[in-house]
Amino acid sequence: xxxxxxxxxxxxxxxxxxxxLFQSIVSPVISTxxxxxxxxxxxxxRISEVxxxxxxAFIVPGLIMLSLLxxxxxxxxxxxxxxxxxxxxYEVLSAPVSYLEIVxxxxxxxxxxxIIVGLIILATAALFVPxxxxxxxxxxxxxxxTAVTFALFGFIIGIWADNFEKLQFVPMLxxxxxxxxxxxxxxxxxxxPFWQKVTLLNPVVYLISGxxxxxxxxxxxxxxxxxxxxxxxxxLCLAVIWWIFRTGYRLKS
Amino acid sequence: MAPILSIxxxxxxxxxxxxxxxxxxxxxxxxxxxxxxxxxxxxKTTLISIVCGIVNASSGSVTVDGNDIVRDYRAxxxxxxxxxxxxxxxxxxxxxxxxxxxxxxxxxxxAPAVVEKVLRDLSLWDKKDNKLVTLSGGMKRRVLIAKxxxxxxxxxxxxxxxxxxxxxxxxxxxxxxRELRDTGVTIILTTHYIEEAEEMADRVGVINKGEIILVExxxxxxxxxxxxxxxLHLADPLSAVPAGLSAHNLELSADGSExxxxxxxxxxxxGITALLQDLNAxxxxxxxLQTRQSxxxxxxxxxxxxxx
Numbered sequence: 209x210x211x212x213x214x215x216x217x218x219x220x221x222x223x224x225x226x227x228x229l230f231q232s233i234v235s236p237v238i239s240t241x242x243x244x245x246x247x248x249x250x251x252x253x254r255i256s257e258v259x260x261x262x263x264x265a266f267i268v269p270g271l272i273m274l275s276l277l278x279x280x281x282x283x284x285x286x287x288x289x290x291x292x293x294x295x296x297x298y299e300v301l302s303a304p305v306s307y308l309e310i311v312x313x314x315x316x317x318x319x320x321x322x323i324i325v326g327l328i329i330l331a332t333a334a335l336f337v338p339x340x341x342x343x344x345x346x347x348x349x350x351x352x353x354t355a356v357t358f359a360l361f362g363f364i365i366g367i368w369a370d371n372f373e374k375l376q377f378v379p380m381l382x383x384x385x386x387x388x389x390x391x392x393x394x395x396x397x398x399x400x401p402f403w404q405k406v407t408l409l410n411p412v413v414y415l416i417s418g419x420x421x422x423x424x425x426x427x428x429x430x431x432x433x434x435x436x437x438x439x440x441x442x443x444l445c446l447a448v449i450w451w452i453f454r455t456g457y458r459l460k461s
Numbered sequence: 462m463a464p465i466l467s468i469x470x471x472x473x474x475x476x477x478x479x480x481x482x483x484x485x486x487x488x489x490x491x492x493x494x495x496x497x498x499x500x501x502x503x504x505k506t507t508l509i510s511i512v513c514g515i516v517n518a519s520s521g522s523v524t525v526d527g528n529d530i531v532r533d534y535r536a537x538x539x540x541x542x543x544x545x546x547x548x549x550x551x552x553x554x555x556x557x558x559x560x561x562x563x564x565x566x567x568x569x570x571x572a573p574a575v576v577e578k579v580l581r582d583l584s585l586w587d588k589k590d591n592k593l594v595t596l597s598g599g600m601k602r603r604v605l606i607a608k609x610x611x612x613x614x615x616x617x618x619x620x621x622x623x624x625x626x627x628x629x630x631x632x633x634x635x636x637x638x639r640e641l642r643d644t645g646v647t648i649i650l651t652t653h654y655i656e657e658a659e660e661m662a663d664r665v666g667v668i669n670k671g672e673i674i675l676v677e678x679x680x681x682x683x684x685x686x687x688x689x690x691x692x693l694h695l696a697d698p699l700s701a702v703p704a705g706l707s708a709h710n711l712e713l714s715a716d717g718s719e720x721x722x723x724x725x726x727x728x729x730x731x732g733i734t735a736l737l738q739d740l741n742a743x744x745x746x747x748x749x750l751q752t753r754q755s756x757x758x759x760x761x762x763x764x765x766x767x768x769x
Contacts, residue, residue, distance in 0.1 A: 210535070216565030220554075227553055295549030299608065302513040302543050303566040304535040460517050 213305040214313045221287050221317030232283075232321060233328065236275045240329045243271055244336055247393055258395050259426050264337040269420040270392030271333065273354065276326045277387050277412065280355045281379045284318035284362030289375050292367070292458075301460065307453035311363065318359035319352070326351055340423065346431075347422035353438050354415050358383075360445035367458050386412040391420075396428045411441055463527065464488035465616055465647050466512065471521030473507050473671075481507040483671040484521065489616075494638065494648045496658035496679075498761055499668035505651040506546060508668070509618050513543045525616060539567055542614030546621045546651075548601045552594040556585055559593060560607045567612035579607045583637060599630045606637070617641060619650040623657060635660055655758035665757065669765045679757070684726065688755045691722040691733065696746040705743045709736050720747075726754075 225232040244267070252263035259266070291297040300310060333339060341347050362379075369375040390412030396404055407413055408429070418434025421427035427434065452459070466489040473482040481504045489495050499505050510516035512523050514534060522529060528536040551559060560576050580586045583603045588596065593604060602622070609617060619638070623631040631654075638661055642648055652658055658665055658679070665682055667675040677685070698717035709732065712721045724731045740747070 210568045212565045212568050212570060216562050219565075220562055223554075223558070294551070295545075295547055296551055298513075298515055298543070298545050298549065299563060299566060301515045302538060302541070304538040304568050305566065306535075456517050460515060 210303075210305050210309050213303060214309050214316075217300070217310070217313035218317045218320075221314065222320065224287075225283075225317075225321050233325060236279060236325050237328050237332055240271050240275055241332055243267075243274075244333065248336060258398070259424075261424050261426070262337065265339060265424075266395075266420075267393050268330070268333045268337065268339060269423050270387075270390075270416050272326045272329050272351075273390075273412070273416045273419050274384075274387040274392050275329055276322050276351065276354055277358050277383050277415075278379050279325045280318055280322035280358035281362035281365065281383050283321050284315055284359040285366035285369065285375055285379070286362075287314050287318055288363055288366035289369055293372075297459070307449075310453075311360070311449055315356060315359040315363055318362060319355035322355040322359065323351055326355070342425045343422040347419065350415070350419045350422055350434075350438070353435075353442065354419070357438060357442040357445060360442065360449060364445060364448050364452065367452055370458070386410050387416075391416050391428060411437060414438060462491060465491040465526050466649070467524045468508075468512070469522050471508070471511060471523060472519045473504075473511060473516065474519045481671050482511075482518075485668075485671070485673050487666060487673055487676065489647060489649060490664075492642065492645050492647055493663040494642055494650070494661050495664050495666060496662035497649065497651045497666045497668060498655065498658055498757075499651070500765055503668045503765075504671040505668055506620055509543070509620050509649070509651065513541055513618060514538055535568075539612065540615045542609035542612065542617045544602075544605050544609045544617070544619045544622055546624065548598060548605070548625075550593045550601050550604060553592055555590050555592055556580065556596075556604055556607070557589040559604065560611045563608040564611035567614075569612045575613065576611060579610045582640070583607050584633070599626050602626055602630075602634075606634070610641075614646065616647045616649070619648065621651055621653065623652070623654060631657075655756060655761055659757040667761060667764050675764060682760065683754065683757065688759075689724055689726050689731075690753045690755070691724065691736075692751050692753070693720040693722070693740070693747045694718065694749040694751075695720060696748050699745070703743050703745070706736075706739055706745075709739065711736075720745075 247267055248264040252267070255263040257263065291300065330339075365375065365378045389407065390410045391407070396407050396413060399407060414429060414434040414437035417428040418431050418438065421431045421434070451457070466487075468485055468487040471482055471485045472480070474480045485504070485508060497505050497508070507516060511518045512525070512530060514530060524530070525537040525540050528540070530537045554562070557576065557580070560579065561571065564572065564576065577586070580589055583606055585600070585603050585607055588600060593601065596604065606619075606622070623634055626634065635657070638648055638650075650657070650661065662679050665675075665677055665679050666673055675682070695718055699713060699720075700717055702711050702713050702720070710723055712723075713719070714721065722733075722736055724733065
């Protein structure tokens with residue numbers, strides 16, 4: 209294992225965050241706080257409780273998930289796309305590093321950043337509403353699994369994209385709608401029966417549900433299913449990445 | 462001595478159907494400076510890219526110090542440093558950070574002393590804290606060389622190292638390359654500047670349309686293919702080459718003051734003695750004479766022009 213290479217890429221990626229601190233950390237916190245003010249305070253004051261939890265507290269796991277998903281996808285996709293765009297990827301490709309090491313470094317850095325943002329949002333939320341976390345271990349596990357899975361997904365997008373438009377397309381037009389429709393701001397039991405079924409096709413439902421369970425012990429779907437679906441998506445992303453490196457898709461001509 | 466780099470039957474056909482390399486075989490000896498010459502699109506960069514792991518070969522094999530570049534890629538690649546043709550650097554990293562990054566990427570532990578030496582050797586030390594975006598093109602080129610040297614490679618690929626670099630910097634780089642060779646590093650450079658190959662290389666390879674059409678010791682190549690010209694500066698200008706001298710391969714300059722005689726150094730006889738005797742007989746006197754060996758550039762142009 210080329211530990212020095214993993215460290216070098218990881219540090220490089222984390223240093224990029226440091227340089228773009230506002231974009232990477234401050235802006236998601238501000239936008240989430242805005243969501244919180246609008247949905248939690250303004251609208252939430254008219255909705256008393258969902259499943260016995262105050263609406264303000266109910267949306268916290270969804271808000272964290274929303275940021276976690278968009279952050280891990282955009283960090284990882286940008287992290288690998290940019291060197292491809294500028295051409296500096298030549299160095300990584302010519303280095304004695306395995307594909308696994310490349311993925312660990314890029315995805316690890318993207319997931320780390322996303323988790324940091326998630327935890328900052330959690331801390332921000334604690335200023336607005338009283339929070340309880342019934343299963344902190346599971347909470348961290350879901351946080352970690354989701355960040356890693358979606359960073360892998362972002363890595364795939366960063367390799368697939370051949371222009372900046374495509375790079376923006378998936379986070380904007382896929383991840384955000386799925387997160388909004390995945391029960392970030394409501395319980396799916398509030399939907400008409402037909403849409404309850406349809407919404408189960410949305411993978412983000414399982415992530416948010418499992419994550420919310422770790423906070424309040426309540427979930428739209430069974431936590432075991434949530435975990436299984438997360439792992440399934442993780443496996444799927446790993447398989448695609450394995451294929452990418454095996455064929456050299458968009459990396460090696 | 463076993464070659465440090467051995468390329469055998471290497472072919473590359475891109476998805477577009479373009480065949481960039483056609484069964485190329487080449488051995489590079491340890492410690493030599495090898496210049497790979499060829500026109501644009503000849504396959505130079507593809508060849509280097511395959512050896513360095515950036516492009517997958519269609520067929521054939523490459524070993525670096527006995528390590529196969531696919532099977533033992535870690536061992537092979539850790540021996541290689543690559544300076545790419547394009548000036549591709551990050552923008553906001555400092556010189557120090559980007560060179561240290563390269564060292565780590567190639568699996569070497571931190572060694573500030575090594576990085577410092579590389580930066581000093583390339584006259585980059587006073588720029589170490591500068592962001593890359595603030596550097597000139599020539600300085601960026603040096604940074605790319607520093608990055609390639611940060612992990613102390615045994616084989617260094619320089620893809621058009623002095624393209625777009627001013628004369629002074631070019632000479633500086635030649636000095637650096639010579640110093641590297643003196644430490645035992647094998648250097649393979651591709652270049653358009655024949656002057657560079659002539660100045661630096663021990664051996665020269667010429668690639669054209671994906672095929673190596675010639676590999677030769679540089680001095681030997683120049684001796685074999687070099688033609689010489691003898692220029693006679695006449696005391697009195699001539700209006701035409703006199704009839705008595707028509708047997709010789711002579712050209713008269715436009716102003717009639719110089720006679721140029723072209724001969725083959727490989728020929729049985731150069732014909733110089735006969736020419737001088739005939740000149741004497743014709744009563745042509747000359748003030749001065751000089752001989753000139755054709756440059757590698759002329760040799761190269763002739764080679765790629767001739768259908769192989």
